[in-house]
Amino acid sequence: MRWRVMVELTGMDGTVRTHEVSVGGATTIEHSSATIGLTLADGKRTLAGLQGHLVRAQTEEYCRGRRRCSHCGSQRPLKDVRTRRLLSLFGTVEVRSPRFAPCRCAVPCCRTLSPVAAIMPDRCTPEYERLVAKMGSLLPYRRARALLSEFLPIADVPAVETTRRRTTRVGARLEREATVQPATPANKARSITLSIDGGHVRSVRSYRVRSFEIFLAQVSNDDGQQIVFSSMPAEADRQREQLRGVLHGLGATPTTPVTILSDGAEGPRSLGEAASLGPTQHVLDWFHLSMRIQHVAQTAKGWPDASVGDRRTGADLVDAIERIRWRLWHGQVKRALDLIRETLATLDTTGAAVSSPVAAAAAAAAAAAAAAAAAAAAAAAKVARVLRELETYVSGQSELIIDYATARRRDEPISTATTESTVQWLLHRRMNAQQQMRWSPRGAHLMLKVRTAVMNRTLERDHATAERWAQRPFRSAA
Numbered sequence: 001m002r003w004r005v006m007v008e009l010t011g012m013d014g015t016v017r018t019h020e021v022s023v024g025g026a027t028t029i030e031h032s033s034a035t036i037g038l039t040l041a042d043g044k045r046t047l048a049g050l051q052g053h054l055v056r057a058q059t060e061e062y063c064r065g066r067r068r069c070s071h072c073g074s075q076r077p078l079k080d081v082r083t084r085r086l087l088s089l090f091g092t093v094e095v096r097s098p099r100f101a102p103c104r105c106a107v108p109c110c111r112t113l114s115p116v117a118a119i120m121p122d123r124c125t126p127e128y129e130r131l132v133a134k135m136g137s138l139l140p141y142r143r144a145r146a147l148l149s150e151f152l153p154i155a156d157v158p159a160v161e162t163t164r165r166r167t168t169r170v171g172a173r174l175e176r177e178a179t180v181q182p183a184t185p186a187n188k189a190r191s192i193t194l195s196i197d198g199g200h201v202r203s204v205r206s207y208r209v210r211s212f213e214i215f216l217a218q219v220s221n222d223d224g225q226q227i228v229f230s231s232m233p234a235e236a237d238r239q240r241e242q243l244r245g246v247l248h249g250l251g252a253t254p255t256t257p258v259t260i261l262s263d264g265a266e267g268p269r270s271l272g273e274a275a276s277l278g279p280t281q282h283v284l285d286w287f288h289l290s291m292r293i294q295h296v297a298q299t300a301k302g303w304p305d306a307s308v309g310d311r312r313t314g315a316d317l318v319d320a321i322e323r324i325r326w327r328l329w330h331g332q333v334k335r336a337l338d339l340i341r342e343t344l345a346t347l348d349t350t351g352a353a354v355s356s357p358v359a360a361a362a363a364a365a366a367a368a369a370a371a372a373a374a375a376a377a378a379a380a381a382k383v384a385r386v387l388r389e390l391e392t393y394v395s396g397q398s399e400l401i402i403d404y405a406t407a408r409r410r411d412e413p414i415s416t417a418t419t420e421s422t423v424q425w426l427l428h429r430r431m432n433a434q435q436q437m438r439w440s441p442r443g444a445h446l447m448l449k450v451r452t453a454v455m456n457r458t459l460e461r462d463h464a465t466a467e468r469w470a471q472r473p474f475r476s477a478a
């Protein structure tokens with residue numbers, strides 16, 4: 001069977017034109033699953049053909065309309081005809097771009113009119129730009145490019161550099177829009193939770209530091225609405241206002257209380273504080289605290305279990321760590337610190353045992369005992385080291401430690417674990433150090449803007465709103 005796809009175009013003046021879009025098929029009645037229906041190549045060719053006829057017909061109709069002088073109704077003189085290429089998801093279409101001289105009546109406009117340039121300032125459709133940016137934010141540019149050309153009839157696939165440029169350009173526009181302060185929120189939130197954390201991205205070799213810090217925040221209101229925000233402090237344009245805009249969008253007013261969850265680091269905390277208009281409460285998030293306790297518990301698992309005595313000491317240690325965890329969970333900072341110090345004292349005794357001259361005993365049994373004591377001492381030193389780190393952390397952040405158990409019961413925010421997974425997604429999946437990816441601060445910052453919009457599912461809306469910030473080369477029309 002042979003097939004032919006036609007397109008029928010009806011102009012606003014009623015003229016009907018038909019064009020052949022694509023043909024295909026075979027001269028046999030034999031078939032297999034491979035010959036049934038359209039192939040990917042048929043599909044691409046059909047879409048590209050349809051797009052070409054449609055874009056050309058639409059621009060011609062538009063130009064005809066624009067040629068008529070709105071003042072006297074006569075035709076403007078044709079100055080010249082150029083060509084212009086429009087990049088779209090369904091192929092690159094080359095269109096005729098006539099330029100019209102001013103009308104002889106010269107009343108309303110005395111400039112040369114270039115209608116096609118006016119409707120295609122970016123030489124690409126916004127949808128094309130958005131999809132290239134979206135794919136570029138999700139995948140390495142090279143793979144994004146390969147994937148786009150796999151399914152879409154994009155004859156001249158954008159080069160890696162073009163994909164990068166389009167992605168960062170979209171990011172720049174999104175940021176520009178984000179600095180605009182929104183109107184008063186329609187729905188006022190009763191409370192806002194701001195989880196804020198830092199992360200690191202490896203920098204390009206030419207840059208003076210190995211990596212640079214970025215901030216990631218997850219903001220939610222009592223209605224369960226949630227927005228992710230990210231930025232690279234050194235590159236951000238009015239970072240505080242941008243984050244404030246996010247809070248505002250979730251209904252924060254100057255009286256809305258804001259709970260700021262963090263790992264206690266100064267940078268993210270003060271950004272959160274600065275962005276909040278309402279009264280703030282800082283809380284050390286349980287996720288970070290419990291990870292540190294967990295680290296001690298993991299280290300204690302390596303305790304030797306050669307003898308009954310070792311096993312008993314090991315069990316006591318595990319028990320002590322669980323009690324430290326329990327006291328911290330209930331916000332009993334002082335009691336937790338007391339127990340940490342007690343445990344450290346016990347560990348120091350175990351560690352000191354090896355330095356006593358047990359090894360002086362000549363008997364084989366004594367040598368074995370000495371080896372066991374050495375193993376215990378090594379384990380004690382390891383656990384003591386991580387426990388001391390926990391002690392430093394807890395005493396340093398004691399002001400931010402709350403009664404998590406009660407807060408949890410009252411449904412109050414206690415953890416930024418979700419932020420942690422956001423960090424994972426935003427940073428590591430695309431900007432991973434393991435992939436040897438290196439970023440310029442500006443590139444990383446703008447990429448994050450696009451990635452965050454993709455994550456918030458607002459890219460389409462934000463991109464359309466940010467259109468007014470498009471940086472277009474000024475073109476003299478005359």
Ligand SMILES: [Zn+2]
Nearest residue numbers: 069072103105
């Ligand atoms: Zn006129």
